[in-house]
Amino acid sequence: MDQIFVTLKSGILDQLGRFLPDWALVVHSVLISITAIAILGPVTMMYLTLLERKVVGRMQNRPGPNRVGKWGVLQPIADGIKMLTKEDIVPLRADGVLHFLAPVLIVMPALLVFAVIPFGRNMTPVNLNIGFLYFIAVSSTSAIPIFMASWGSRNKYALLGGMRVIAQMISYEVPMVLAAVPVLMLTGSLSTNDIVTAQSGWGGLQWFALTPWGFAGFIIFFLCGVAECNRSPFDLAEAESEIIAGFHTEYSGMKFALFYMAEFMNSFTVSAICTTLFLGGWQGPGFLPSWLWFFLKTYSLIFVMIWFRGTLPRFRIDQLMGLAWKLLLPMTLANILIAGFWHFTHGWIKIAGSIALVIASYEGLVRLNQRYTPEKRVYTFAE
Amino acid sequence: MIFGSGILKGMLVTLKNFTSSYFKGPDEGGLFTVQYPEKRLPEKENFRNFPFLVFDNTPDNLRCVACDICAKECPPKCIYIVREFDKEGRPLKRPATFDIDLTVCMNCGFCEEACPFDAIYMDHDFEIANADRHDKLLYHKDDLLKSNEYFRKIRPTNASAVDARRHEAEEKKKAAAAAVAAKAAAPKPTPPAAPNSPAA
Amino acid sequence: MISEMQTGIQIGIYLVMALSVFAALAAVNLPNIFHAALAFIGTLLGIAGIFISLRADFLALAHILIYVGAVMTLVIFAIMLTQRLSDPNVRQHNNLSAPAFLGGLAFLTLMAKLIYTTPWPVKAAGTVPHVSVMDLGQALMTTYVFPFEVISVVLISALLGAIVIAKKDPL
């Protein structure tokens, strides 16, 4: 059960191997992985939309979509058909090429990132030895299509939204990478596989998120990830009340669907990477297959994202930037030091010291960010 | 008090809503959505939607006298009335055409306030969605006609009041008519019987 | 089988090179500076591909991360913050194209001659060891630690300098 997908793939290759030359088999092996990802990505996205609408609905005491099919399971397909048949509107003076290219290109990094995610035991599509760097590099390129969309639409709201997205992505990328650094330091490798393997202790429960620094890093990484894929409460790039829909104001139909797809795939990949780095990836007690563990953890993180959206109001821009630069960034730097402390100490001092350091640095940073208002002085014995 | 605990508290509230939506009834904080086409909430009597014309007993016997007051009173001017004439060209007290353009009507209810003949009232029917908005939403006289029983069914309080008033007016009219008749039959020595006759 | 795959890879590399050169030409010739920047991003991605063909994976990804993710984002930001750029009436090229083109051609022929006449001390394929990320890190922290530190100082001062220069009200 654990290796069901691996077995399936090798079975298909065996069957093909009877009549295909060797080099074609290599190509086919790659093709099978690509096909699996290319199906997984959009399907994930489609059902994430349903999940989001259901969960947010439930949080607001509504049932959510329940008309198309039982419990609305066919709703994403209906939406897809609607999107495909919708009129494609291009503004008159838009930059045609960019306006067309942006939605196509934005899906690319989102899909490319799937290549290094370890979905289960032996189930990493491409086992790069610099997998995490790959994730960072590829996801950072998604700024460019957003620029293209905002510029190509020739709409001031689109441009403003694009600027906000980019500022936000650049700001949050810094604490995101730094929050992952302790993991990379203690693992000694950038490979996602190695990172998962390093968390295999305690019967698959020795997750980095269970250490003090790992917990802090996990929270920071996850928050930054939520900000990276522009989800609530960091979604002020798409703040309806201010700038309509941000960079995809001028998109309709399938092009809009592609943006939507990229956003949901991004939230999936961010959750998946977060799972890999901090929650032990596919590690877990043996009664469930490894890939199921992985998807369970990832989907619970996605659930938290949706939960955020159902709960929290949107940030103001200065609060957003302040959070990234004044709280998260110094906290990650402190966290790196704490991870070093964890690595080089032993016994109870290791645990208690790390916990105390995490709490102290958090408290200290929060205090430092507070504005000081002196107490009014009262005289008792002076006249 | 740790910074961020307020956020956690808020998140617990939504989580409670989420879970209770599965396990609790509508009154205890669970789902309260009514699945509309299959289930409906009971209609409220004071609900007011597009107007209709009231007739008594048969559709020919409609109360409207084509006075045009409602058409003049209508703020968006969605009522169009043409008086009916008989063969000699004399005007009759009934409309030949009575059209209401529901795409224009804004449900203000001024027509029912203005009508002195209790002929036009606001309806409860809201499911009038249609694919052809040009023809199907321009209601003609036949579409608008509804019986007094229907009116009594949907708005019993208003209907009974109106009916009582009309009945009284009718009585008075009959009494007056009887009085006239009695006056006409003045030579006849039976004046005391006259008031009692309608009651009998 | 090996040779077939190798031919395929060779064709791929030449294709990437051609695309990069094409994108580079577009980057210097396109009248719209925003399009030029996007074309240059194409060049950068092509160069990253060339790096991968040279088995410098880490460098390729760092290249993408820094150039595409940061530098070009910054450039595009600057393009958006300075107006008049998408105005088609503004000429984007001066009248030096002819001498520049001729000079470039001359330079290129000379370079080609130089490259083909120099006896490069090329080692045989497979004898050059593969450079892992750990090797790079170790070299950076031992042999090249001083330049590494200097670079970090340079980056910090560039950052501060940029803030001071671009700040609207004087500090």
Added chain:
Amino acid sequence: MIHYTPYIPLFPFIAFVINILFGRYVRKGAALISIAASLAACAVALPAIAYVVHHGAYSVQTEWLLLGKKTLSFGVLLDPLGCVLLFVVTLIGTLIQVYSAGYMHDDAHFSRFFAYVSLFMAAMLTLVIANNYLLFFMAWEVMGLCSYLLIGFWSEKNSAADAGRKAFLTTRVGDIGFFIGIMTLFAGAGTLNFADLGHAAHLMENTPLLTAAALLIFCGTVGKSAQFPLHVWLPDAMEGPTPVSALIHAATMVAAGVFLIARSFPLFEAAPDAMQTVAVIGTMTAFMAAFIALSATDIKKVLAYSTISQLGYMVAALGLGGFAAGTFHLMTHAFFKALLFLGAGSVIHGCHTQDLREMGGLFGKMKHTAATFVLASLAIAGVPPLSGFWSKDEILAAAYTAHNPVIYWTLALTALMTSFYMFRLVFMAFFGKPRNPKIHAHESPAVMTVPLWLLAIGAVLAGIPGSPFMHHWFQNFLAGGVHAGGHAAGHGSEHVIIPFVVATSLAAAFGGIISAWFLYLKNPGLPAIISRVFRPLYTASLNKLWFDEIYTILFIRPFGAMSRALYRIDEQVIDYLVNKTGLATARTSRIKGWIDKHIVDGLVNLTGWTVQLASALVRLLQTGYLQHYVLIAFLGTIVLFFIELRK
């Protein structure tokens, strides 16, 4: 436990650091931190004292500095003398901090107050356990700083800020003398360690240098312990919060001056002239302060002058060779004077006034305060068997055995005055009828009264160890200290009760009490008549013997006049010269200007014109377009490249 002695000052210091840096966060917890630190210091100090009682002095030291060939060491000396002070400081300090927690409760700068008090405690404890003059002096200076900060604690009051400055500057005069004295001693004896003093004194016996050093060191005492003529700051220091007055300006810091003499006792013994000066100044101070205290009406001022007077007593005792007597009085005085001040604070807390003339009949309203206050007053007046009697008796005995009738009778008179003014205070404040109906006095909270009672126990019992009932245990204990063996025998007379002295002392004590009772309770009209009869004396006492005025005339006015004169010289002579020089320069430069304009500029212009002409031709190459230059450079590179490849 004894080996932890060097860390005793560390506890209050840590409390100081926490309170001063994180005062904003700990807020009211500052008191807890400081009290806990003091208790910790107590916990370390008491076993250490017990150790010294049983095993003799403890000392440890390390090398610190090398000055030429002489080494300065740095270390801890805990001998019986130090033990006395250590006992007093930790115990009274802790009690007073508990009291302050109640007294300062509503102050906005609560944590700052406790930070200063903790710093003071740290400095005082360092001073007590210091083993050499340099460390002693450093702690001494930190204490001076704390005193300044705490007197001026309510710095928004001008009078408090001024008092703080006055205290700081006045003691500074003495401190400079002290420092010069230390340097003199170091130059003469080559050591600053207390342990080597006996040897050093022996080396320099009867040399003028030794006398000078002793006198200069005594300067420190004069400043710190508010002896004549530098006593003027102490009454003003009462502007600070009352617990501060109790702790610093009554019990501990001012006693540090006395402690200094006791520490340097071998020096003084070797310099009889200095001893004589000390005795005279002490006696003068004692008498003068008591005289001023007779007419003071501010409750804290009375206590302040009383403090000065008692300090004079101690100094006089030391000057008369009564080493044990002075130290004994130092200890007993610390208890009852701290108690008096805290009681005064409690009274002020309850009545919101400091003026004696407005009080009266408080006994009924403030039982605890009044009872403890009366106990303390009995002690200070010298009523047996309370502590004051024993120590004062010792001092009088010392004067008596020194065969100096002038000093003896002056001191006896002072004792009479002491008991008189103390009971004048008691009767005016606590007995009789309330004078001001507006005052609604109330008892202070338990956090303030409990320390009062604890101190009262101390004030009652502190004299017992030095009394014949315990066979002069205290004196023997001290004698086992600095003067190991030999010297102790020289003061054997102290341990005998001399009936004449006891009689004098008792007469003074009861005479004072009775006359106070007679004048202030029995015939309240009499004092006014007496003051009219002895008008000159009364005015002198009321105006504090015109000390402040004398200082104004002697020092401040001449200094101001000198500054003004110098300013005038600056303004009229130097400025005149400068202005004249400037004018001369201006005149010469006008001539030079003409030359410059017509000759030099002409040449320059000619050159410029030539260059302009030439550059008009060359400028054709200089388009100002960046890319033209780049193109030229590029083409040049190609040419060079081409030439290089041709070879």
Added chain:
Amino acid sequence: MIIPLEHYLIFGAVLFTIGIYGILVRRNIIGILISIEMILNAVNVNLVAFSRSTSASPETGQIFAIFVIALAAAAAVVGLALVLALFRVRKTVLTDEITLLKW
């Protein structure tokens, strides 16, 4: 080395020349900055190609490429800041319209 070293070098030279061309013909300062980045990239290609084929210590070329990338980033940051400051004052980013210091 799947393809000969010379081809990489030619590729680098072509990019370099295109960069020079861009510097010479662009009027827009941002365009010139892009061209400079292109030149630096051409150099990087050469460095990595050499490190892969000839150098004794193979990581040297890559490390130099990393340094070049870092320096290019610093240069771009400062350059763009200058462009923004210039634009604020002169309302133009074209080289031949910036004539403030020209007599």
